[in-house]
Amino acid sequence: MKEKLTCYIIDDEPLAQEILEEYIAKVSFLELKGVFMSPLEAVGPLEKDKPDLLFLDINMPDLDGLSFIPMLNPKPMIILTTAYDQHALKAFELEVKDYLLKPFSFERFYKGVLRLYQEQSPRQTLEVKEMIPDSKHEQEYIFLKVGHRIQKVAIKDILFVEGMKDYLRIHTVQEKIMTLNSFAKLEELLPARDFARVHRSFMVAIDKIDHIEKNRIQIGDQLIPISDTYAEAFYKKLRGLA
Numbered sequence: 001m002k003e004k005l006t007c008y009i010i011d012d013e014p015l016a017q018e019i020l021e022e023y024i025a026k027v028s029f030l031e032l033k034g035v036f037m038s039p040l041e042a043v044g045p046l047e048k049d050k051p052d053l054l055f056l057d058i059n060m061p062d063l064d065g066l067s068f069i070p071m072l073n074p075k076p077m078i079i080l081t082t083a084y085d086q087h088a089l090k091a092f093e094l095e096v097k098d099y100l101l102k103p104f105s106f107e108r109f110y111k112g113v114l115r116l117y118q119e120q121s122p123r124q125t126l127e128v129k130e131m132i133p134d135s136k137h138e139q140e141y142i143f144l145k146v147g148h149r150i151q152k153v154a155i156k157d158i159l160f161v162e163g164m165k166d167y168l169r170i171h172t173v174q175e176k177i178m179t180l181n182s183f184a185k186l187e188e189l190l191p192a193r194d195f196a197r198v199h200r201s202f203m204v205a206i207d208k209i210d211h212i213e214k215n216r217i218q219i220g221d222q223l224i225p226i227s228d229t230y231a232e233a234f235y236k237k238l239r240g241l242a
Contacts, residue, residue: 004031005186011057012037023109029117039068051076058082087145088178094145142189144179159208163201196234
C-alpha cells in the first residue's frame with residue numbers, strides 16, 4: 001500500500017482552500033503538495049509533481065474544473081468539490097472518484113479519501129471476493145458500481161431510490177450515491193420484502209416510510225408520488241406486511 005497519497009487543491013475560494021487544508025492535515029495518509037487558485041496556475045506544477053489526487057472545484061474563472069479534466073495527462077484521481085449538484089452526471093462520465101457537495105463535513109471527506117487510499121492496497125482483491133453474498137446469512141449490504149469504483153452500500157441505510165435517465169440516485173442516511181444502473185438490476189440485488197417500486201422514477205424502503213397520504217409517501221422531508229401503475233401492487237405488499 002502507498003504510504004501517502006500526494007494531493008493538490010485547485011479552488012478559487014480562500015475559505016474552501018482553508019477547509020480542505022485543515023481536513024488534509026488531519027489525515028495521516030494524505031500529503032498536500034500544492035494549492036492553486038485556478039487550473040492555469042496548476043498546469044506546470046501538475047506536470048512536474050504528478051500528484052496522486054486532485055481536489056478540484058468546478059466553477060472557476062478562465063477555466064472551469066469540468067473542462068480542465070480532459071486536458072490532464074496523466075490524470076490523477078480526482079475529487080470534485082462544488083456547491084452545485086447538477087454537474088454530478090457529467091462528473092461521473094469524466095471518471096471522477098468522488099463528488100463532495102459544499103459544505104461537506106470532515107466525516108464525509110474522510111470517507112471519500114479513505115476509500116481511495118484503500119483502493120491502492122493489494123487487499124482490494126480480497127474485498128472484491130466479499131461481493132458474493134453468503135446465502136447462510138441475512139443480506140446486509142450490496143455493491144454498486146460508482147464511476148470506476150465499486151462501493152459497498154448498507155441496505156439498512158437506504159431511504160429511497162430515484163431514477164435519473166440512465167442513472168439511479170440512491171438516497172441513504174449519510175449521502176446520495178449516483179450509479180449507472182437500472183431499477184430492474186437493483187431490484188435483483190435488494191430484498192423484495194423490504195423495498196417497493198411506487199413510481200416509474202422511485203423505489204422506497206418500506207421501513208423508512210413515515211406516512212402515506214393522498215397517494216404520496218413521506219420519508220423524512222421528501223414527498224414521493226405513488227403512480228397508478230404501481231399503486232395496487234404496493235398497497236397489496238403493505239397489507240401483506242401488516
